[in-house]
Amino acid sequence: MGRAPCCDKANVKKGPWSPEEDAKLKDFINNYGPAGNWIALPQKAGLKRCGKSCRLRWLNYLRPNIKHGQFSxxxxxxxxxxxxxxxxxxxxxxxxxxxxxxxxxxxxxxxxxxxxxLGINQPPFSFPLQTSTPHSSQSLSHLYTSFLDQARRPLPSADSIHFLPPQNNTSILYSNSNQFIQHEEFQYGYYPMKDSMLVSASCSSSDGSCSQISYGGKDRVVKNEETGNFQGLMEDRNSFALEDQLGSIVDHHKQRSGVLENSQLQYDLEEVKQLITSGGGLFGEAGATGMYYF
DNA sequence: AATGAAACCAACCGCCCACTT
DNA sequence: TAAGTGGGCGGTTGGTTTCAT
Structure with missing residues (x-):
């Protein structure tokens, strides 16, 4: 057998919390500590609320040190x-x-x-990222459709583009085993790039010392901070020129989408080059190139 | 000032997983 | 082992506020 039902749905109050209810919940938790059993709490605290509702109210609004207002x-x-x-x-x-x-x-x-x-008003952007299965035909088909949908969106105006500065804190990469594996491969320059993006760019080390731009999950260009040179890497590890690679990215995208003007593409190419030369920026670069341009 | 549209955000819903019985 | 719940989570809703006309 399981446990008792969490609450009598017909006899619980819904909707916004009153100041009196807030006070009761706060008092109870201040006296007895955050609930070990949220379901039993409402009755003990004298509240006609579902335990889940109490938990949510406490966690999202009443608990100490909650920050409200503008994000920095x-x-x-x-x-x-x-x-x-x-x-x-x-x-x-x-x-x-x-x-x-x-x-x-x-x-x-x-x-x-x-x-x-994004500088635009669009539905939420899709980020399948590492959870996708890059090489299954179903996954690729889905992602390809997603690519085209993104590619067909109009470009934002130049002044609405926001490039994020370099990010140094990438510790989150190590909280997920998939990320960790990819990050390790990244360090050696053979990172299997995200199939969710036609083009993406990322810093290839945690301190942002090396920048990278990739296309279609296969080709990429890496800036070596030691030598200051750009180096293109294919899956077979042959090098190629940066300019050619970026040009092929633009051309390929143009073929696929058929919606972008040549002048815009030229402008974007310059921006992408600028991004690469400016150094790290894990999401900033990926977002800027992957979402805006290609 | 009135009104409709858009933006905001607190709260709810429903699912999942770990756990209990 | 099966049935069922609690806690946690992300997605969505809908009431309220702000903005535009």
Missing amino acids: DDEDRIICTLYGTIGSRWSIIASQLPGRTDNDIKNYWNTKLRKKI
């Missing part, structure tokens, strides 16, 4: 970096932002930050 630029950058790395795992993202709740960050991303970064 640093918080924006952390959210963007982590979203680009792990996707919409809001609880993990929230764990990196003291005082912020997953709900808060989720709302902020969906209503403001995504638009701020």
